[in-house]
Amino acid sequence: MPGTGTPAGCRVAALAALLGLVSLPGRAPGAQDPFPAARAEVFVNVTVIDGRGGPPRPSSAVLVWGGRIRDIGARGSIAGPEGTVVVDLSGAYLLPGFIDVHASPRTTDDLRALLASGITGVRDAAMPMDVFEERGRGGFGDDPVPAVYVGGPVLDAGSEARGMPLESEADAVREVARQAEDGAEFISVSPRVPHEWLVPIARAARRAEVPLWADRREGGWLLALRAGAAVASPLVSGDSDLLPEDERGAFETLAAGGGTRSHVAWLRRLEPHGPEVDRAVTALLSNDASLAPLLASAAAPLDCPPAAIGCLPASEAERAELEAVWPRAQALVQTLYGHGVRMLVGSDAPRTTTWGEGFHREMRLLVEAGIPALEVIGMATRNAATVLGQLHERGTIEIGKRADFLVIEGNPVADIRNASRISLVVIGGRAWTVGPGGVWTRVRFD
Incomplete structure (x- = not known):
């Protein structure tokens, strides 16, 4: 991730010197924009993805x-138009800004750390009630920050509720209608909401024409899909309905402790091409639903980020056990992709990964599972914009769309790791770089 003393930060400075760029510090609130509104720029000698x-x-x-x-x-x-500035990018690559569909940024610093990794849009996966009341939607301050998609406080239940606390099914249905009327573009439901509430919640969401996101359901996501959820996660779900029937009892006994051992127990019993997975594929396709695999979250961190919530670090032995059965997770990814299931890219930060790094790790894991890098880039851009109702504005490089894009140094199709070699981040036509100390600067091309 670009920053103080990092190779990426040095590359940004080198590119600025090469192009003769003039960079100005980010504007203070209310300060006049020093750049003319009508200024036009044409980026040339670039490979467009x-x-x-x-x-x-x-x-x-x-x-x-x-x-x-x-x-x-x-x-x-x-x-x-007259006065257009020509910016020669000398063989760089230009692609849409990434969209992280599963993260929980709480501060402007969190968002700018995501932006430094090329993430120009992020869905807040589980907005707690206190944060929503303090900040609401889109209250993250000044440029440069990614667009933040917040449906509203997550529907929650039980004594440990952190989102919108609900006491009954009727409360849940009313809250769906209220959030939709308030402008929420999606509804999020926590794992603590009882299973029996899911069908009426999903029906209320359909009536309001807003998608339902069901994250980390206890016992897996298949039930949520059958109830009508539009998006589910994660791939390594612990859903016993995806296992052969004669394996379910043994798995449920072993899964009681949670964490990496539960993932290992589930993957050992999974048949990636079996009839149970075929039924899950049918549920995804018949609902036109999407799946956020969150592979980076399941891949057994040996330690946890300082801001991690609920992260359970794996021991060396657990890590070895998971690596032995990880090919089954990769085979499951291949099955879903081969059947045309729409997949998304989410980092799960800061639960198990750091800001930005987890997103790029997720892309690498999807490529390692057999999905072509070009398709993974589409999952991280076009698919995310589609599911968030933003494809008319973002997610692809097309005439008429917002100028939200990245300039990177290497070919990400040849090596997905190059997707993190970011030289410029352009948001709404404004180019930015990040330098020492994480300080963002506007770039003027002359």
């Missing part, structure tokens, strides 16, 4: 004006 699934387009040019993408084509084929 548009997020739509097609092959990379080398030697391309992208015209940005008024915060939006105005034209895309071969160099020399694009004419901008």
Whole structure:
């Protein structure tokens, strides 16, 4: 992640020197923008990966004006307005900003750490009630921060409720309607909400035309999908319904302790191509539902980030056990992908991973599971924008869309690790770099 003394931070400085860029510090609240609103820039000599699934387009040019993408084509084929600045990116790669569909940022510093990893949009997966009351939706201050998608305080129940506390099924149905009327673009339900409430909650969400996200259901996500959830997670779910019937009792006994040993016990009994998984695929496809695998969260951290919530570090022995059965998780990913299940990329930060790093690790794990890197990039951009109702604005490089994109140094299709080699982050047409001490600066091209 770019930052003080990091190689990525040095690369940003080197790129700035190469292009002759002038960078200004981020604006204070209320300060006048020193950049003219009508300024246009055309980025040339760049390979465009548009997020739509097609092959990379080398030697391309992208015209940005008024915060939006105005034209895309071969160099020399694009004419901008008078005064357009030509920015020669010398063989770099341009792709949509990433969208993390499963993280819990609480501060502007959290968001800027995500942004340094190219994440220009993030779904807050479990907004506690106190944070929602303090900040509400979109109250994260000034540029530069990713767009934050908050449905509202997560529907919650029980004595340990951290979101919107509910006492009955009727309370839950009323809260869904209230959040939808308040402008929530999705509804999140915590694992503590009783299973029997899921069907009426899902029906209320459908009536309100907002998707239901069901994260980390106890016993797995298949029941939530059958109830009508639009998005479920994680892949390594501990769902006994996905196991052969004669294995379920033994697994449930071993799973009582949770953590890595539960993941190992579940994967050992999983048949990635069995009839139980076929039924799960049917449930996903028939609901047009999506799955956030959260592989990085399941991959047994040997330690936990300082801000981690509920993270259980794995011992060396547990890690070895998990690695032995991890090919079953990869086979399950291949089965779902092969059947056309829409998958998303989420980091689960800060539960088990640090800001940004977990997102890139998730992409690497999906590639290691057999999904082409180009498809993983689409999951991290186009698919996320689709599920969040943002595809008209973000998620792909297309004419008319917001100019939210990344400039990176290496080819991420050849090696997904190159997706973290970020030189510029462009948000709404404004280019930014991050330097020593995590200080963000605006970039002017002259």
